[in-house]
Amino acid sequence: xxxxxxxxxxxxxxxxxxxxxxxxxxxxxxxxxxxxxxxxxxxxxxxxxxxxxxxxxxxxxxxxxxxxxxxxxxxxxxxxxxxxxxxxxxxxxxxxxxxxxxxxxxxxxxxxxxxxxxxxxxxxxxxxxxxxxxxxxxxxxxxxxxxxxxxxxxxxxxxxxxxxxxxxxxxxxxxxxxxxxxxxxxxxxxxxxxxxxxxxxxxxx
Numbered sequence: 730x731x732x733x734x735x736x737x738x739x740x741x742x743x744x745x746x747x748x749x750x751x752x753x754x755x756x757x758x759x760x761x762x763x764x765x766x767x768x769x770x771x772x773x774x775x776x777x778x779x780x781x782x783x784x785x786x787x788x789x790x791x792x793x794x795x796x797x798x799x800x801x802x803x804x805x806x807x808x809x810x811x812x813x814x815x816x817x818x819x820x821x822x823x824x825x826x827x828x829x830x831x832x833x834x835x836x837x838x839x840x841x842x843x844x845x846x847x848x849x850x851x852x853x854x855x856x857x858x859x860x861x862x863x864x865x866x867x868x869x870x871x872x873x874x875x876x877x878x879x880x881x882x883x884x885x886x887x888x889x890x891x892x893x894x895x896x897x898x899x900x901x902x903x904x905x906x907x908x909x910x911x912x913x914x915x916x917x918x919x920x921x922x923x924x925x926x927x928x929x930x931x932x933x934x
Contacts, residue, residue: 730761730770743870746869747870747871747896747906749867749894750865750892751864751866752891754823755817755819755823756819757774758788759813760796762812764805764810767793767903792835795834797839797893800837808842809839812843814841816836818833819833831896836863837861849905867892890912891912892910893909895907
């Protein structure tokens with residue numbers, strides 16, 4: 730099953746508009762869909778899982794219950810044969826991929842149709858109209874005022890962690906140009922969580 734790319738932190742300042750999506754603080758769940766079987770294969774960022782997995786099975790089951798019908802309808806309408814969808818699994822108190830015993834949810838943040846790579850942001854937004862997905866917060870240039878809004882957590886609608894910026898300009902292997910910007914508050918919280926462990930900080934940031 731297709732794995733998601735590692736998103737760069739280097740801000741790409743070009744005269745190319747970007748779409749900035751809210752970055753939900755959680756853990757990745759990926760799910761493969763086929764016309765024949767619906768959602769039938771699941772994984773975290775680095776391993777395959779089943780619906781009965783003791784740790785991550787909850788996320789896979791949430792994908793099926795929340796998105797099984799509406800994405801099936803969309804994909805059939807688009808005549809997809811298969812696709813991999815990427816979701817964030819999270820709760821109110823999730824932080825840096827760590828979760829508490831509480832109510833959780835999943836939210837769609839990207840789609841990779843078979844042989845097409847990851848959808849460009851405009852196509853993703855258009856395709857998922859009316860479906861619960863990460864919020865689009867900004868469309869425009871990644872200029873200094875925008876970056877400061879994100880870092881200071883004053884960008885309207887943004888939650889705690891930051892944003893993921895995507896351009897319709899495609900890089901190699903069918904991947905949109907992407908980068909992420911974290912809020913200063915989130916980074917400071919992470920530093921406290923890591924308690925001087927620089928290796929852990931670099932891994933989680």
